[in-house]
Amino acid sequence: MFAGDKLLRVPGPTPVPDRVARAAARPMLWHRSPEFVELFRRVEAGLKRLFETESDVLMIAGSGTAAMESAVANLLSPGEEAVVLNGGKFGERWLELVQAFGARPCEVKYPYGQGADPEALDAALSRHPGAKVVFATHNESSTAVLNDIEALAKVARAHGALIVVDAVSSLGGAPLPMDAWGIDVVVTGSQKCLMLPPGLSFVGVGPRAWEKAAESKGHRYYFDWKQYQRAAKNAESPYTSAVSLMFALDESLAMLQEEGAEARFDRHRLMRDMVRAGLKELGFTLFVEERWASPTLTAACGGGVDPEELRKAVRQKTGVTFAGGQGELKGRIFRIGHMGAATPLDMVTTLAAIEIGLAELGVDVTFGKGVGRALEVWKSWR
């Protein structure tokens, strides 16, 4: 099926707006030229606004996992204990990273489809007073859960521990004011709410994290934060910058700024509520309760169909692409991305595609039912 190019409804990479794609195609710049200095300073300022921090935001050429690894390599020494909150594939990634660097994770598991419990974190930090860093996930994209980082950060703080937050699939789409919430490290990637191609990652590093990093003995070179901080003084990166992605970032930061943070967060909440209402109306079971429901993606199951068959039917007939479940959720849920450049009208086509997919699979669906419910949500949106 001819699908145009706006039909990517996975939790990243997200569609890249034309403005951003054109910016990325600008003639190459030398990363040691005066023009690059201007670009660097402009995106640096835009990133600090985005992270809501007065501290440093470092740019690393690599995927979101690269930025996550940098936090582990800079903060932990081999043999050191650290608390890992794990409620999905990306919590698991923290666990694997901590192990890969020879540190000892104290795992706090929370159920798939639910948020991490601040009291459980409190208990874990009491049991492990040697653990001075907590690794958390803001938006667990394997389950579509948005965690209450404000509450978790308070608990970490009360124990004198740092908190490191994976916000790869949420920063820009959900509030996460780094300084106001006392978060020590925030990591994110380019290909989600920032509407860029993948390949650039970002790390906000607060003052307590800088202190801890100065003492840590983790092996690092490419990911050594100190080198990025030092180079940034001259508007440089220590290794060759991903220049074309920085052109794109410059444009996407301008777009984020034009819309404004509050309007952007609200648009993501509206898309979430439209998709959730439409799916429910069509007989699906939402995988996550409202209190933890992510504004950037939605996971669902049920509806009388196999999620993998639904994905296949939708893709074949309409060109719209959803993601399936990961790890132990494989074959049990499907996931719809609604972040970055997505709009409420895209939620209309998304739900229409699901209605078509259901009919393809023999379900007796009243066309327009899910879409109609979503439009009601939009109409009554505050």
Next chain:
Amino acid sequence: MFAGDKLLRVPGPTPVPDRVARAAARPMLWHRSPEFVELFRRVEAGLKRLFETESDVLMIAGSGTAAMESAVANLLSPGEEAVVLNGGKFGERWLELVQAFGARPCEVKYPYGQGADPEALDAALSRHPGAKVVFATHNESSTAVLNDIEALAKVARAHGALIVVDAVSSLGGAPLPMDAWGIDVVVTGSQKCLMLPPGLSFVGVGPRAWEKAAESKGHRYYFDWKQYQRAAKNAESPYTSAVSLMFALDESLAMLQEEGAEARFDRHRLMRDMVRAGLKELGFTLFVEERWASPTLTAACGGGVDPEELRKAVRQKTGVTFAGGQGELKGRIFRIGHMGAATPLDMVTTLAAIEIGLAELGVDVTFGKGVGRALEVWKSWR
């Protein structure tokens, strides 16, 4: 001065051809979709042709240094000895990487502006029988030296040691047949001879390197080769691929193939000889003797001018950008990049820009003298 967009004559990033920039702007693809599988398989095959290997070529989102680090992290265990050939800033980078991962470098220094001596490597490996890996630089871009990797690889092989080659600024512009020369690991980056924006790096890993990596205890996660090999079986990367750079790579590999390897190597040699002849004619001193002269960049000094002032004057009057010296060569040389999408006609404008720059600095230059000499070289090119 209005400079168009073809005037980047630094040793990378190099200008990105329009065909490649347009490819990078293609609509985003999901990295777990059938269309991505096709893309992955096509670039994988193209990379193997480029590396001239039957073994694996892994793609890592990151700069060339990322690929270098992957070699150190996968091959060495903490405390292990390794030989590092060091004749410039990028040899030094191997040294720093080996140290950062807790291994013990045995440094074999060679003079700036000269190539590494195979006999010195032989002696070092005899003195350090525990060292089972040699880290070498094919093209030392800080000095514009092309090393004789074929000879160095033979020496390493005779001692039962692996050889790892940094070919960041040469692969595609100078012959380096990985399998035929018995090279165990070749690393390169996207922004040099491959004519792509920076942000993607590549590692060719031969069978002996796989064996050594299986035993090594270096801390790694994002750079863990095994994960890349495993994911590649399904035409995936373990972490989100730099999709837009892979679109670009697909196009640039097609362009490399259209020209053909022999013609491409020859074009680079011709550009080298044109620039060297022109600079000599204008009274400059070439920093590197002919036997080690790099086909991808040229370093020079003298000419009765300060290299930094020349760079400034050329840039101001013509828009052409050269690089200066790095580290201890800062202020002592200037460097002209002639790799990737550069052509013999670009060498004409490059030399013309230098003639203008010399005149700006008050040198009594006969206009057309350097350019004319370069044209003679071109005319008589075999």
